[in-house]
Each structure stands twice: as C-alpha cells, then as structure tokens.
Amino acid sequence: MLLYQLFHFSFSLSLDAITPQHSLRDGDVVISKGNTFVLGFFSPANSRYRYVGIWHYQVSIQTVVWVANRENPINETSGTLSISSQGNLVLYHKNYTIPLWSTNSTLTHSNNSTARLLDTRNLVLVQNEITYWQSFDYPTNTMLPFMKIGLNLTTGVDRFLTPWKSPNDPGIGNFTYKLDSTGFPQLFLYKGLAKFWRAGSWMGQRWVGIPEMRRSPIFNYSFVYNDEEISASGDIKDTSIITRMIANETEEMQRFLWNHQNQRWVTIWSAPKEECDFYGHCGPNSNCDQTQVDKLECSCLPGFEPKSPETWSLRDWSAGCARRANASICKHGEGFEKVAAVKIPDTAVANADMGLGLKQCQRKCLRNCSCMAYASAFSESNRGTGCLTWYGDLLDINTYRDAGQDLFIRVDAVVLSRYHLYLQQNGGVSKKQLVAIFVVSIAVKLSMVAFAFCLVRRIRRGRQRGPSLSSTTNPTHLEDSLNGTTDALPVFNLGTIAIATNNFSPDNRLGQGGFGLVYKGTLNGKEIAVKRLSKSSGQGIEEFKNEVTLIAKLQHRNLVRF
Known part of the structure; x- marks a missing residue:
C-alpha cells in the first residue's frame, strides 16, 4: 500500500x-x-x-x-x-x-x-x-471512478495498471492488470507475460471471475464492446465516497474505501486469495471447486479423466484431464452436460457470435465435432445473449457458491445417459424432459388384452424365423418390484440404447404410443423399436410394470430396460 x-x-x-x-x-x-x-x-x-x-x-x-x-x-x-x-x-x-x-x-x-x-x-x-x-x-497502479481500462480502437491507446516496484519505488513493477481483447475480452492480471489471475469475461452486470461483484449501492460497473473501444469502468454513485482500486506490488488487486471517521483506508476486496483463483490451478479440462470442504478442490470435467492418474493422486494437478478412452463424441448420440455456477473457461481461445441465443449456440456446437463446450456470452442480459464456443482444451474453470454462469460440456452418449438419470433422481427433470425409461416393443398398445394377443402371434412367427434378439452386454435382472417374473429378461443400459437410436434423434422417430414416442434403432446389427416413456404420459410406472409382467409371462425376450 x-x-x-x-x-x-x-x-x-x-x-x-x-x-x-x-x-x-x-x-x-x-x-x-x-x-x-x-x-x-x-x-x-x-x-x-x-x-x-x-x-x-x-x-x-x-x-x-x-x-x-x-x-x-x-x-x-x-x-x-x-x-x-x-x-x-x-x-x-x-x-x-x-x-x-x-x-x-x-x-x-x-x-x-x-x-x-x-x-x-x-x-x-x-x-x-x-x-x-x-x-x-x-494510468499507473491505481484505478479511480470514471477511469477506464482497455483499448481505444480509434487511437490505439491501451490503458492498463502496473504496480510500483516497492513502497519506496514507484517504478514499473512486474505485474500488469489489463483487459485482454484476444478472443472474447476478459480481465487479466499478468505476472510478466504469464497469466496469473483471471477476472474473466463480462456477464452483463459483473465479471464472471469476481463473485463478490454484485449490484452495489456504491458502484456502477460497465463494459463497452463495440467498433470504437473495448473498455471496463466502475463509476461511483455517491461522489462523497472516496475509493480506489490498485495493482499492488504484493501480487494482488485490492479495492479500498476511505473511512472518514477513523481516518484510514479499509480493504473491501482483494484477489487472488484462494487456490482456485490462481490461473489454471487444476490444469486443462478440470474444475476447481473450494465450495465443498470435504472434497479435494480439483476434479475432471464430465467425460474426462486424469491425464496422469499417478501425479493426480499426489495432488499434482498440473497435467489436468483428458477425454476418456474410447469416448465417441461425433455423431454417435453425444450431447451436453451442464456445469453450473462456474467461471467459464479462458475466452482468449473461444469463438464469439453475438447474434446467437443459447439454443442456437447449442445447435452450432453440436454440428461441429471439434466443439468442446458452449456458453452464453452475456448470461445476465435478457436471459442470455451471444454465443461462446470452445474448440480445444478448457482452461481455468472455477465453481462458486452463488455466482458464475452455466457451461455446457460435450459428452458421449454413455455420460449423457448417466447425467439424465442423475437429473431424474435429483428432481432436476423439467416437464419437457423425458423420464429415462425405455422399452423395446413391436406394437403400440391398444389394450392389455389386444396387445397380449398380438404379441403371442408375433412371438410364434419369430420362433419360426429364428432366434430372438439378444445383447452382447452383461444382462442383469429387473427389480423385485416386478413380482419376480423377469428372470429370463435380458437388460440393457441406457448408453447402449442411446447409441442404438443416435441419442433418440428426431430423424429416428417412428411415431407415438400410449407411453410416449417410439424410435427406430440398430442393436447388434438388428433393427429395433424403442418406446420412450414421457413424464407427461397418462400412463406411468405401474402400467409399465404391468406390461413388463404380462410380457414376461408370455416369454417375450425383446424387452430392454436400464
């Protein structure tokens, strides 16, 4: 100071x-x-x-x-x-x-x-x-109200902060606090040429990497991003308040308020201060989370695993994480898993399209097999405007308790199915989402009696043609709640069915029955039909159990369940 x-x-x-x-x-x-x-x-x-x-x-x-x-x-x-x-x-x-x-x-x-x-x-x-x-x-080391940092695109002037060398020497220190316009603009604190701490990109009302920055009775924060300038500023609402933000020679950013009564400066904010604040603490494709004290701060993103399990187990996170072996994320039923309340990855390597909304952003990313993740550019503006997409390693992600924004990670069909099941079990499925229960069927149910009659005839014809469909996966049994009648039924996991139907692609839709939509698919080289139970269906789990019980009694083997 x-x-x-x-x-x-x-x-x-x-x-x-x-x-x-x-x-x-x-x-x-x-x-x-x-x-x-x-x-x-x-x-x-x-x-x-x-x-x-x-x-x-x-x-x-x-x-x-x-x-x-x-x-x-x-x-x-x-x-x-x-x-x-x-x-x-x-x-x-x-x-x-x-x-x-x-x-x-x-x-x-x-x-x-x-x-x-x-x-x-x-x-x-x-x-x-x-x-x-x-x-x-x-500017030198201090940012005051009504100042700007950033780039004037007309004059070429770049405004940034640099600390003093020491309290006795106001010469230029080894740190730089600046607005980096590479990719999508974000605030950085550099140590020399290395990224040291990232305040991140503008969300619409605050910087994503400063969770303490909320609507304030003292400050008006703003961000300008147009053809003339890219700048950040923080004005004061009450000019009688004396405040300043400095790049300190102690390797941190600090904001102070002047206490008139006690005649001293009071620190109201500083960064970096936690391990997760330091740039890339957990390595690429990982998430740093210090909100849960009973867990280690570093974990891999969905669909990723430690690149070096040995060093990872020793809490050396520098190698980060890599995509799981044999993961298929290109037109094989892949989708996106949401990681909520995070500082989104380094946007210096992100592609920004400010004309797209979040749904359009999802479609853009899904079409390109190289797209690893997407997020809203301004997540706090009109329910999200602009589209950010990433096409390589995801760097410097940090989870917050009550701040940050949503990031959507590309995952394969197996991880996606587990994610949907997790949402179901934790009450996270909306009315528009489907309950993850799937049944292979060869007819739409008209009534229990008519269905049983038709099913017997189809089974007899099937026995004459050859063996029935089976799975190469290890079958398990349905729960005892199905009255113990399913010992002979092969069982498939959700990932297998998702891959078979290209993640329930609309192009594979055959029609709709009493339980929900019916999809065509390919399993073990054979064409199958998959019925997907909708949460909004008038029929539910009890009807489902009844149908499974009836089919089991009829010795029908073409039933798939996870």
Missing part, C-alpha cells in the same frame, strides 16, 4: 493550471477546482528521490494515485513542470535540456496549451477546448 502520513499541507504556491506563463516548481501544487486532488512533487517514504504525482487532497494519509516520471526520478528539488515551446507538458531537471518526462503529443499550436487537473483526478492538456492528452490514458 502506498500510504504516506502527511500531518499538514504546506505549499509555497497553489495554482489552478499550468500555462506557458506559469510553471510548476518543486514545492508548488496544482489543486483541482473542487479540492479533491493535488498535483505536485513528492518523495516516497524512505526515499530521497522526487517524482511528479497526483494524490488525494482530502485524505490525511498521502495516497499517490498517479506518477509521471516513474522511471526517471529527480535526485534533488530542482524539478520544473512546464509547457514547452511545442505546447507539450514537460518535466525538466536543473541544467538539463532534455526533458525527463513529456506528454509527447502532436499539437496544432504551440503557445496556448494549458494543463489542468480535474476533480476526477484526470490531468488534461488542452488547446482551444480540445483535449490532446490526458493522464487517464496512461
């Missing part, structure tokens, strides 16, 4: 602007019109070097929020900040003709420039009411 105790302000001259006629010398200050900020020369604690900076005027602990000559300090009090003959704001040292620092702007006139400090902390260089340079475009 850059805090320096200042018991009283004592300046030789107070200016309201720097002009060609009035320079700023060491010991003089420029004070903003509303007495909120001060521009002048200062020395950090335990340092004899002098810097030009801006600090809060109404805060008793001198807190520097911007520094001009970060890499070129003055070793004594002979510095002068003035308007040059070219109209730029320049910093000179005694007996030096080359400036230590300059705004370095191209101006149309050289004799009527003015540098003025605004109440927002923005130091602007203007000519004829036109701003040619502003300190907001060149």
Whole structure:
C-alpha cells in the first residue's frame, strides 16, 4: 500500500493550471477546482528521490494515485513542470535540456496549451477546448471512478495498471492488470507475460471471475464492446465516497474505501486469495471447486479423466484431464452436460457470435465435432445473449457458491445417459424432459388384452424365423418390484440404447404410443423399436410394470430396460 502520513499541507504556491506563463516548481501544487486532488512533487517514504504525482487532497494519509516520471526520478528539488515551446507538458531537471518526462503529443499550436487537473483526478492538456492528452490514458497502479481500462480502437491507446516496484519505488513493477481483447475480452492480471489471475469475461452486470461483484449501492460497473473501444469502468454513485482500486506490488488487486471517521483506508476486496483463483490451478479440462470442504478442490470435467492418474493422486494437478478412452463424441448420440455456477473457461481461445441465443449456440456446437463446450456470452442480459464456443482444451474453470454462469460440456452418449438419470433422481427433470425409461416393443398398445394377443402371434412367427434378439452386454435382472417374473429378461443400459437410436434423434422417430414416442434403432446389427416413456404420459410406472409382467409371462425376450 502506498500510504504516506502527511500531518499538514504546506505549499509555497497553489495554482489552478499550468500555462506557458506559469510553471510548476518543486514545492508548488496544482489543486483541482473542487479540492479533491493535488498535483505536485513528492518523495516516497524512505526515499530521497522526487517524482511528479497526483494524490488525494482530502485524505490525511498521502495516497499517490498517479506518477509521471516513474522511471526517471529527480535526485534533488530542482524539478520544473512546464509547457514547452511545442505546447507539450514537460518535466525538466536543473541544467538539463532534455526533458525527463513529456506528454509527447502532436499539437496544432504551440503557445496556448494549458494543463489542468480535474476533480476526477484526470490531468488534461488542452488547446482551444480540445483535449490532446490526458493522464487517464496512461494510468499507473491505481484505478479511480470514471477511469477506464482497455483499448481505444480509434487511437490505439491501451490503458492498463502496473504496480510500483516497492513502497519506496514507484517504478514499473512486474505485474500488469489489463483487459485482454484476444478472443472474447476478459480481465487479466499478468505476472510478466504469464497469466496469473483471471477476472474473466463480462456477464452483463459483473465479471464472471469476481463473485463478490454484485449490484452495489456504491458502484456502477460497465463494459463497452463495440467498433470504437473495448473498455471496463466502475463509476461511483455517491461522489462523497472516496475509493480506489490498485495493482499492488504484493501480487494482488485490492479495492479500498476511505473511512472518514477513523481516518484510514479499509480493504473491501482483494484477489487472488484462494487456490482456485490462481490461473489454471487444476490444469486443462478440470474444475476447481473450494465450495465443498470435504472434497479435494480439483476434479475432471464430465467425460474426462486424469491425464496422469499417478501425479493426480499426489495432488499434482498440473497435467489436468483428458477425454476418456474410447469416448465417441461425433455423431454417435453425444450431447451436453451442464456445469453450473462456474467461471467459464479462458475466452482468449473461444469463438464469439453475438447474434446467437443459447439454443442456437447449442445447435452450432453440436454440428461441429471439434466443439468442446458452449456458453452464453452475456448470461445476465435478457436471459442470455451471444454465443461462446470452445474448440480445444478448457482452461481455468472455477465453481462458486452463488455466482458464475452455466457451461455446457460435450459428452458421449454413455455420460449423457448417466447425467439424465442423475437429473431424474435429483428432481432436476423439467416437464419437457423425458423420464429415462425405455422399452423395446413391436406394437403400440391398444389394450392389455389386444396387445397380449398380438404379441403371442408375433412371438410364434419369430420362433419360426429364428432366434430372438439378444445383447452382447452383461444382462442383469429387473427389480423385485416386478413380482419376480423377469428372470429370463435380458437388460440393457441406457448408453447402449442411446447409441442404438443416435441419442433418440428426431430423424429416428417412428411415431407415438400410449407411453410416449417410439424410435427406430440398430442393436447388434438388428433393427429395433424403442418406446420412450414421457413424464407427461397418462400412463406411468405401474402400467409399465404391468406390461413388463404380462410380457414376461408370455416369454417375450425383446424387452430392454436400464
């Protein structure tokens, strides 16, 4: 923290602007019109070097929020900040003709420039009411209300934060907090060139990787994403509140509020602070979840398994996870499993299509066998707008208790069937979803008597033609609740039936019976019909049991159940 105790302000001259006629010398200050900020020369604690900076005027602990000559300090009090003959704001040292620092702007006139400090902390260089340079475009370690970070696509200016080297040295530190526009824009904290912490992408009201960021009585957060700029900002609703966010030399981002009563800064947020916050903690294709204290924080995504089981068991997560062996995810009944309340994967490698909704996004991803996952771009806007799709490894996913958004992972038919069964058992099936009960049948039930009569005739014809259909999978038995009459019935798991019907593709639909839709399929080289019981069907499990019991008594073997 850059805090320096200042018991009283004592300046030789107070200016309201720097002009060609009035320079700023060491010991003089420029004070903003509303007495909120001060521009002048200062020395950090335990340092004899002098810097030009801006600090809060109404805060008793001198807190520097911007520094001009970060890499070129003055070793004594002979510095002068003035308007040059070219109209730029320049910093000179005694007996030096080359400036230590300059705004370095191209101006149309050289004799009527003015540098003025605004109440927002923005130091602007203007000519004829036109701003040619502003300190907001060149932040140091502090982000204040009404500032932006991000890229101005018109001017090419990229605004980002960098920490001090130390509390005694405002030189540029080894971290960068910036809005990365690669792929779909997201906020990052870099350590050197390496990704260190990811605040993630904008959800519509907040950044997905900052779960503490909710609708606030203090702040108005915004994100601009258009042809002119890609930027993030956080304005203040009550201008009497003094707040700042800094990139700290302690390898973290922090936000502070000034407590007027106790005359001190109060930390209200910081990141990263948990293991899951650090970029890629669990490796690729994994999920970091610290919401359940009785479980390890790292787990593989649905359909994936540890790439190196040996190192994984030793809690070395770096290798991450890989797709399960023999998984078929290309036009073999695959689908998507929802992973809820997460920081979605690194969007630098995501494809963004802002013209698609979530349903269209699902269809887009399903058509492309290389598509590994999809999510809504702005999940908090109008029930989700925009489409994000990923086509390689999924990196830096984190589960939250009451934040984040939904991510949909591509899985094969076997994993998908287990997911549907899990939803059924946990009450997660909606009215539009189907209960996962499937029966192979060769006729639509008209009545129990008529069905039994037709079934006997078909069985007799089948015996004359040859052996009945059987499964290569290991059969089990139906539950005792079916009155013990099913000892001879082969049983198939849901994955087998899903693959046989191409995951119950609409193209395989034959019709509809009393229990639900009927699909054609291929099992062990034979054509089969599969009846899928609908939750909205007027018939239910009791009717199903009755039909199975009746068929079993008739020694009918072409019954499939999971």
